Amino acid sequence: MKKILSGSLQTTILFLLVAGILALALSGSLGFVSLGFNSFLLSVQSWVSSRFVAIQDFLTVSPDVVDLRRRNSELEAEVARLQAQVVQLNNQVADTRVLAALVNFSRANPDNAYTAASVIGRDPSPFLRYLIIDKGSNEGLRRGMPVVTDQGLVGRVDAVISSAARVQLISSLTSAVNIRLEKAGREAILTGSVAGDLTLDLVPQDVPLEAGDLVLTSGLGGGYPADLIVGQVLSVRKRDSDLFQQAVIQPVVDFTKLKIVLVITDFRPVSIDPLIPTQ
Amino acid sequence: MKNLIAVPVLGLAFIVQMAILSRMTLQSGSIDLILLILVSWALQEQVRSAWHWAVLAGLLAAFASGLPPYVQVVTYLLTVALARYTLRQIWQWQILALFSVTFFATLLSNLISYLGLFLNGTLLPVGDVLALITLPGVFLNLLFVLPVYALMRDLALWVYPQEELV
Numbered sequence: 001m002k003k004i005l006s007g008s009l010q011t012t013i014l015f016l017l018v019a020g021i022l023a024l025a026l027s028g029s030l031g032f033v034s035l036g037f038n039s040f041l042l043s044v045q046s047w048v049s050s051r052f053v054a055i056q057d058f059l060t061v062s063p064d065v066v067d068l069r070r071r072n073s074e075l076e077a078e079v080a081r082l083q084a085q086v087v088q089l090n091n092q093v094a095d096t097r098v099l100a101a102l103v104n105f106s107r108a109n110p111d112n113a114y115t116a117a118s119v120i121g122r123d124p125s126p127f128l129r130y131l132i133i134d135k136g137s138n139e140g141l142r143r144g145m146p147v148v149t150d151q152g153l154v155g156r157v158d159a160v161i162s163s164a165a166r167v168q169l170i171s172s173l174t175s176a177v178n179i180r181l182e183k184a185g186r187e188a189i190l191t192g193s194v195a196g197d198l199t200l201d202l203v204p205q206d207v208p209l210e211a212g213d214l215v216l217t218s219g220l221g222g223g224y225p226a227d228l229i230v231g232q233v234l235s236v237r238k239r240d241s242d243l244f245q246q247a248v249i250q251p252v253v254d255f256t257k258l259k260i261v262l263v264i265t266d267f268r269p270v271s272i273d274p275l276i277p278t279q
Numbered sequence: 280m281k282n283l284i285a286v287p288v289l290g291l292a293f294i295v296q297m298a299i300l301s302r303m304t305l306q307s308g309s310i311d312l313i314l315l316i317l318v319s320w321a322l323q324e325q326v327r328s329a330w331h332w333a334v335l336a337g338l339l340a341a342f343a344s345g346l347p348p349y350v351q352v353v354t355y356l357l358t359v360a361l362a363r364y365t366l367r368q369i370w371q372w373q374i375l376a377l378f379s380v381t382f383f384a385t386l387l388s389n390l391i392s393y394l395g396l397f398l399n400g401t402l403l404p405v406g407d408v409l410a411l412i413t414l415p416g417v418f419l420n421l422l423f424v425l426p427v428y429a430l431m432r433d434l435a436l437w438v439y440p441q442e443e444l445v
Contacts, residue, residue, distance in 0.1 A: 120297075120298065121294075121297035121298045121301065121343075122297060122301035122302060123297075123301065123343070123344050123345050123346075124293070124296045124297055124301055124311075124313070124340055124343060124344050125340075125344045125345070125346050125351075125392060126301075126304065126307055126308050126309045126412050126416060127346065127389075127392045127393075127396060127403075127408075127412065128344065128345045128346060130344075130345045132297060132343070158345060159345070166343075166345060168345065172345075173396075173401060173403060174345075174396070174399075174401050193407070194307060194403055194404065194407040194408055194411050194412060195306075195307060195407060195411050196307065256302070
């Protein structure tokens with residue numbers, strides 16, 4: 001009897017305990033406990049699951065994984081080779097575009113004979129803006145020949161050896177080019193500078209100068225042929241107190257990106273130095 | 280025979296200088312790799328002669344550059360003279376010697392180029408030269424002299440192996 005009572009009491013207590021827990025859970029009072037419990041369960045489950053998957057992968061690994069790895073390395077090598085080929089072809093396309101533009105330029109200006117040359121270097125001194133090109137006296141280049149691109153004047157050949165030549169850019173500080181202002185119809189001298197800017201000095205005050213005016217070679221002095229495009233007037237400095245005005249010229253050629261140039265090989269520069277009276 | 284190592288080293292350096300470094304400019308200044316090589320070589324204690332390096336570098340530069348031919352020869356000879364003199368004076372502080380010689384040699388190089396152009400009839404504005412060529416050049420040379428020095432030190436140890444103390 002005592003045993004039955006004891007059993008009933010235990011059942012009742014257990015029932016009341018479960019009912020109480022259920023009531024607390026339903027009323028929301030056990031939310032923090034269930035949250036912690038759930039998260040604990042989830043993390044344990046995740047850990048067990050990941051280990052199981054890893055063991056399963058290890059036991060059921062494909063027998064041809066070696067082949068797959070080999071194939072993968074072959075494809076990676078192929079991708080690298082194709083990427084290198086793409087870069088090479090892009091370079092060739094860029095060169096072809098430049099050459100096509102130069103060919104168009106030479107066709108549009110059939111009066112002159114041209115030799116195309118690649119730019120292979122620059123002067124080691126930062127004081128001078130000279131290019132080294134890969135054509136020389138073997139190809140008929142001579143000192144003083146003008147160098148152009150399809151856009152306009154680059155400079156002139158300063159020194160020549162059998163298979164290379166040095167070109168003085170018009171932006172070099174030792175350069176001076178006789179130019180003609182197309183709109184005003186007046187001549188002036190274009191000089192380079194340390195910074196590589198092109199400037200027009202000693203332009204009389206009465207010459208109308210405006211930004212955007214086209215600057216061409218005049219042919220005076222015999223150093224360059226006439227009517228080669230040099231650039232445009234970028235800005236003008238004009239003060240009433242000065243005798244002359246100055247202008248900064250924007251060259252049509254970007255000297256930093258020159259890759260291929262044309263040398264005008266049938267132009268014979270004339271030196272007028274002996275005709276200049278000495279003091 | 281050991282002196283012949285100057286030919287391939289300086290030849291390669293000139294190719295790198297003209298094809299690559301002369302295009303990489305800060306303002307209008309650029310790294311003078313030849314000058315850095317000469318400074319680094321002349322500051323190696325075990326190197327017996329750096330003068331022929333200076334002459335060879337000067338001749339190569341005179342051939343390639345549009346500057347008056349004597350400018351580069353004089354510049355590089357004075358650079359080596361400055362480096363050897365400094366090595367004797369402050370031999371305990373190689374890094375100090377390296378940076379000070381690089382600094383003064385760059386200034387010297389620019390000064391001689393300026394004078395050479397002046398004697399040839401080209402007068403340059405001093406302010407522009409200082410701001411656009413000299414200061415950027417000094418900065419770039421000081422920046423790149425350490426790796427060049429490390430390479431030249433290895434080369435010097437290879438050409439003139441030092442006896443090990445037992």
